Amino acid sequence: MTTDLTRSQRLKAATATIHDTLDQRIMALDPFSSPARYVCFLRAQQAFHDALAPLYAAPTMQALIPDLAERDRSAAIAADIADLTLPLPAVPDARPVEPVDMSTSLGWLYVAEGSSLGAAFLLKAAQRIGLSTDHGARHLAGHPEGRAAHWRRFTARIDDATMTAEDEDRMIAAARDAFTRFRTLVDAAFA
Numbered sequence: 001m002t003t004d005l006t007r008s009q010r011l012k013a014a015t016a017t018i019h020d021t022l023d024q025r026i027m028a029l030d031p032f033s034s035p036a037r038y039v040c041f042l043r044a045q046q047a048f049h050d051a052l053a054p055l056y057a058a059p060t061m062q063a064l065i066p067d068l069a070e071r072d073r074s075a076a077i078a079a080d081i082a083d084l085t086l087p088l089p090a091v092p093d094a095r096p097v098e099p100v101d102m103s104t105s106l107g108w109l110y111v112a113e114g115s116s117l118g119a120a121f122l123l124k125a126a127q128r129i130g131l132s133t134d135h136g137a138r139h140l141a142g143h144p145e146g147r148a149a150h151w152r153r154f155t156a157r158i159d160d161a162t163m164t165a166e167d168e169d170r171m172i173a174a175a176r177d178a179f180t181r182f183r184t185l186v187d188a189a190f191a
Contacts, residue, residue, distance in 0.1 A: 006155075008159050010172075011158065011172055011175060014172045015110075015179060018180070019114075022182060022186075029041075029186065032122070032128060035130075036086060039081065039086045039088065040089050042077060044091060046077045048185055049074045049112065051095065052072075052112055053096065054099060055099050056068055057069070058105065060105075061099055061109070071116075073139045077138075080138050084136055089191070091188040091189050094181070101170065102163075103171040104173075104174040106171050107170070107174025107177070108174050108175070108178045110158065111182065112178070113151065116150070117148070117150075119141075123137055
């Protein structure tokens with residue numbers, strides 16, 4: 001029964017299909033087969049994380065998630081792109097995601113933060129094409145305290161936030177929008 005699940009577990013369950021579909025799409029594009037393909041993946045990451053910059057900088061969100069600013073991987077992605085010195089594919093301008101309310105912001109951040117949890121697998125693939133957390137794959141590095149602990153601290157904030165059922169519905173819708181936005185950026189980058 002879903003009421004026995006935590007809010008973050010309900011969010012995961014509600015977005016599992018769209019998340020799995022995105023993962024399958026990314027892997028089908030084979031972004032780790034060459035540096036040229038990897039830079040397409042990086043470009044989509046850059047556009048997505050740049051769009052989320054207002055959320056990472058929002059004082060209301062930083063009050064809810066005290067380590068939010070340090071979680072922003074935009075600078076690491078920019079450094080990774082600079083390391084590769086390859087032409088960047090065009091992607092649609094990603095309009096900024098404004099912090100309109102806490103639950104919507106949490107939905108978008110859930111997708112960005114969840115990607116760092118799954119990045120351990122991606123880092124291994126990046127290493128096969130000569131990249132590392134010091135060159136080209138900084139944004140895939142785990143947190144010093146460990147990926148799982150870092151993720152649990154984030155999901156605990158979701159679970160502890162004061163929300164109505166409508167707020168939770170908005171959070172789920174926002175997470176689905178985030179997965180859709182990233183899919184659009186990935187498709188454009190690899191076109």
